Amino acid sequence: MKIFDDIRLLRVTYLRGPNLWTYRSALEVWLDLGELEQHPSDQLPGFVDRLLALLPALEEHHCGVGERGGFIQRLRGGTWMGHVLEHVVIELLNLAGMPTGFGQTRSTSKTGIYRMVFRARDEAVARCALQQGHALLMAAINGRGFEVAAAVQAVRDAIDRAYLGPSTAHIVASATERRIPHLRLNDGNLVQLGHGKRQHRIWTAETDRTSAIAEGIARDKDLTKRLLAAVGVPVPEGRVAASAADAWDIAEDVGLPVAVKPSDGNHGRGVTLDLRTRDQIEAAFAVADAEGSEVIVERYIPGDEHRLLVVAGRMVAAARGEAAWVVGDGRSTVVELVEAQLNSDPRRGETEDHPLGRIRVREDGAILVDLRRQNLDPDDVPAAGRRVLIQRNGNVAIDCTDEVHPDFARIASLAARTVGLDIAGIDLVAQDITRPLRGQHAAVVEVNAGPGLLAHTKPAVGSPRPVGQAIIDHLFPPGDDGRIPIVGIAGGDAATPVARLVAWLLQLSGHHVGLACRDGLFLDTRRIDERDATRGDISERLLLNREVDAAVFENGAATILDEGLVYDRCRIGVVTDLDGAAALERHDIHAADDLPRVLRTQMDVVLADGIGVLNADDARIAALAEHCDGEVTLYATDAAALADHRERGGHAVLLREGRLWLCEGHAETPLNVRGRSPLPAAVLLPAVAAAWAFGLAPALLAAGLDTFDPQTPADIR
Template sequence: MKINRVRYLRGPNYFNYRPMIWIELDLEELEFQPSSKIPGFADKLLEILPGLAKHTCSRGYEGGFAERLREGTWMGHILEHMAIELQIMAGIDVKHGKTITGGEKGIYYVTYEYKEQKSGFLAFELAMDIAGKILKSGKAAPDISGSVATLGTAYYENKLGPSTEAIYEAALAMKIPAERVRKDSLLRLGTGSKQKWVQATITSETPFLAVENSCDKQATKDILQSCGLPVPKGEAVTELSGIFKASKSIGYPLVVKPLSGRQGQGVITNIMNRDELFNVVNCLDKHVKDYIVEKYYEGNDYRLLVVGKKLAAASMRIPPFIIGNGQDSIRKLIAIENTNPLRGEGHEKPMTKIPLNYTVSCFLEKFDLSLDSIPEKGQVVQVVGNANLSTGGQAIDVTEEVHPEVAEIAVNAAMAVGLDVAGIDFISKDISKPFDPANSVIIEVNAAPGIRMHHYPSKGKSRNAGKAIVEHLFNSRGEAAIPVIAVTGTNGKTTTTRLIKHLLEGPGKTIGMTNSDGVYIGNRCIDEGDCSGPISARKVLANPAVDLAVLETARGGMLREGLAFRHCDAAVVTNVDEDHLGLDGIDTFGQLVKLKRLITEVVIDEGHSILNADDPEVAKMAEYTKGQVIFTSLNEKNEHIQQSITNGNPAWFLNDDGWIIHAEIGGELVRFLPAAEIPVTIEGSARHNIANLLQALAAAKSQGAELEILKEKSLTFIPDFRYSKGRFNILEIKGRNVIVDYAHNIAGLQAVFGTVAALKKNRLLTVLSAPGDRLDSDIMEMGKISASQTDLFVIKEDSDLRGRKPLEAAFLLEKAALHYIQREKIHIVPEELEAFRKAWELSVPGDTLLLLYEEFTKVKEFIAATDSKTSIDR
């Protein structure tokens, strides 16, 4: 077996709305060995991965996969299930997968869900390794415990931290865009001009000075004390000798902690006398120079989470302890406790493993104990001087027990320091009672407080602190996400996208756009080339200047990475024709329709799906969207248009008199403009552009655009190189009409030649190439369409052959063309610019030249050399 290609489908995709890994797998010799023909394979696999027995597979019931395994299934399918099960065993919550047979023998497209990229792919590599060992091992089943441990380590090392992950999941649940930036725990919440940032639990609303103050424990105390908030008596010292001096003025019991410490590291509590203090000082970290010495308060240790001036959650924290058995040392008892499945490294589990470091040794020292001491049976030994989860403590939810006075003090403390999200460490004998200054005190105010304890308490109710933080930043999805209009289809995507942008542009509004020739922020092009994929879309969605995004969403990008957005406000589907079949597992027209349908499936409930009712497959997409459907049609008698009018739903269509009509909500019909008066329709002859315009009008109106503004905008969209570069641009050069277009498939050519027929006066000279990734039959059909409409045919070749041999596609075009025109009227000129020049040499005044380009730069070069008066860069 070998892996040919790997893709990470980060957004909603053909297979699932969740992130999926796509792998092109070549089974090689295993193509001829289904599992039923490999002796003992099924039994061994189920022995080492018993969870596979519960997989339902396509049969829909538990045990379905095991049945298929014994009946006989292929290794690609088996590896899919193994990769899922290995992730589950490593503690990763996944379940979805699908394997598709490729067009070539032995090729399979394996897809399965993943949570984190590195561990997701590692699961497949481990599955291949395990399967290989089973095939070679004879009767013995391999030990996979090491593989599972390796996978779990990779996952927890690379995933988001628990606090950031909680915020991320909460945002997605609220349909608020959330994207991890870089490898650390940095999140962009929202899009465009509405975006905000979160790292751990520090937000873009958190003042820098507040974080600085909270990191300086003495500064925090001074601020709180100045506001009359309760803090322990204490002093900051800069030398170890100062600790003893401070102890005299403060009095025992004491707490000693680093001035700038975090996560409870180096904190020693309840020091009862000078002898204990002496033991503590002797084992303090010598690298720490500055300490705080404070009065120790007897009581419970609470963490109060304040978010946006509200108490969001509260936990009582219990320091880590062990219970003696009279035989084992404290060191061994800690090791035993650390095998508790609820404990893990760092923040991966609800509780952290108890450390075996100087902090534990130092704390035990004050009781004349060490890690090698053996406690008596039943003796409870606290092993760390604080209750932080990071040092092995436990948390019990007490949110509903907090007295209002205590909650008010916690909120005031966060406000005093200036934090919008704060963890208030509070000592009190009973937090359910009114505040008592004699035995209650604030010991710390923390920026970036961990919220794991609130989501996964050792006891008590889980609190969705992540959601509280997201709701603090945004009241709704509308406050977080700029409107997104996605446009897909086989033909007309670019023109429709450009039209929508033009119709919606206005003072004070910056529109971001991606299409097949670039990425635009307002009128500024920030990237050139085919930018109709998710990488380009994310540039627009991440740009803080953008107020609305119009995104051309092509087939290739959806297959490579999925969508760049999880939800959109409007989806526009122009049409679906048989194009690009036989690529990446999309072999049938039905599969292509399903792929294009994806953008309608992710429309928000309040959104809109604008569907071309003249295309039966597009019209059927109405069944799959949650948004309001707006049909468009070139035929007022179209059944979907008539049904929309009857039901009082909006629609846009062309009536028999050539007027564009808007059916408003409620059924009223409003005459918009005669289609022939709108420049992009080429005096009404470009019916494909009328169809594009109808959809653009529907999309713009769905976003609140007024009809009078839309009329004005429609009349100012000129199909020239400024507004509609490369899409049926017409130039008059030295007595010849030169038409430039990008039609590169059967339906596109039919639309273009239909418009050209209404315009040409004398001969038509066509320059055309065929993309190499089309089927032979499609290329020949393109040749027939072109040759049947043209007088002279110049055949060129794309610079990207897409797997074809040189001139292979050109000869197919020629072969088809010979059925319609004589050989002497066909010229094969491979290089695009030279082909344009050849057509010009063959033309005479009065002729029409149709230049169907691959690279627009070649069009620019040709026109610059032929007509210096015409400027494309406008």
């Protein structure tokens, strides 16, 4: 059997935003097939069967055939290895739990060299999937063994390291449904929703509206309880214990049974319930003291524990916990029974993706205390048929939203507002949450800032609740998409002065304008960075700035090909010219005719209520109008180039006999500029068209042209 050299990965580029291939982030890979260029899939004996033995789910790939098994048809009919690698990588991502439906492979002008691209939500994950997919494919080609499970686990580990936690991811997904953009601000769960002045930030289920004072109160359980009691929220009687002996004294004062818990613990750690003897209470004190700064002893409230989620003063979801028991078989220890009867539940696990946590008997002090009360140790063997209590209130993960009586919803809302939290998890114990509060023992036992959402989004029992939608609606009222108006300008040499003139005109209209162009990064007229700001890592800073309420971005073809756009959509998109092809040979661009397919990216991202601005003097640019979801404004020095567009009632800007005219259908309005602008038509026309499309009045446009100084030093700071 012939052994082939590895396919060479010549260049790997992460495209962070809309690009030549797709609206979304992607990984582009340039491949050199080498001698495999002469050996498509149908000419490698046994290859297809070896590949399918490794990845049988490739049967589900439709490919261009458009039906299940379509890719297998392509394999058996003969397809090149770049295309095969694309599908292998996508399948590894699917198996790792990150479904990926988009991929393309295209030949270049050089024989054996291909460009392969696939959807990539995260660069590190995409690179890992590429590495593993490349190794798998070469193993299948050369008939070597390959551990698919290990490859999938490597990709899954990369996903676990890179991706947002489930609560944050749920909120971000809800924002995406509302077409609100997001930016991840760190390697954890700090996320910006929206852009510039319109943004809000979340950190898991905390928001930039979450009070630091309220967070501090919620961490102090004793203070929280005193404040709640003051406003009439039922809470258990109790106080802070200074020692184990003091804990017993408090228990005698408030009355047995009692609960003992740390004052600033979370997730139920260190909490022991229904304690009735001095030995139990002193043992529970030690468990709680190891978890928190102080220990609270309070009257035990019998009943089920519930988590009520309150957003902006309204209860939006509720979940209930239940006791966890095992039944003895006369042979197995308590630890073995827990493993077999509880931890075997697939809903239990170590990650936040599991609605139920794994029970660790030996490490949970509260469980050990409860076992001792039943005269058991972890290694004891309960008699056959004996029921053993493991957790009095297991993970709160049974949805009960529709069962909550209005009394309890009102109490939860009052508790959140009393502490001052915009989003709160209210832990409440009640015998029957479906009945009125009166006539039963019930109490709020804890108020949590930044509560986890998993119990509501993936309950162990019951229906998921759209809590992320409630949080997004709290931050962004209906109709608010969190976007500032963005003007994106794509083209060659003309794009930089056009961007600067547009920014000047928008600033005159009263906006705080951010500008990213080759001359640097500007806030209004102040340059804050001298580097080429068409780079995404620099230009993105405008979207982070809370002062910016309008932004102008220059995007050359190189920016689109090297990085993708820094924004997902824009209000105004401009394409000025097709200059610069000579500098793009490394992207297989050789002439101006190759550029429209690149620059159309700027038209692809124009919002449906936005406007595309195109140079009608170049028919190749004007033809990009078909890719614009919004309306189109054309500009030209040749009136004939605008005739059809104006006949249909379209907007246009015309330079005729040295004068600018704003055209709406057949109507024309002259732009009364005092002097003759020193700017060439290639700058004046697109800038005026973009600013007019933005909504600036003719008089303001004229004033802006009169006052703009193209010679203003670029180093103003």
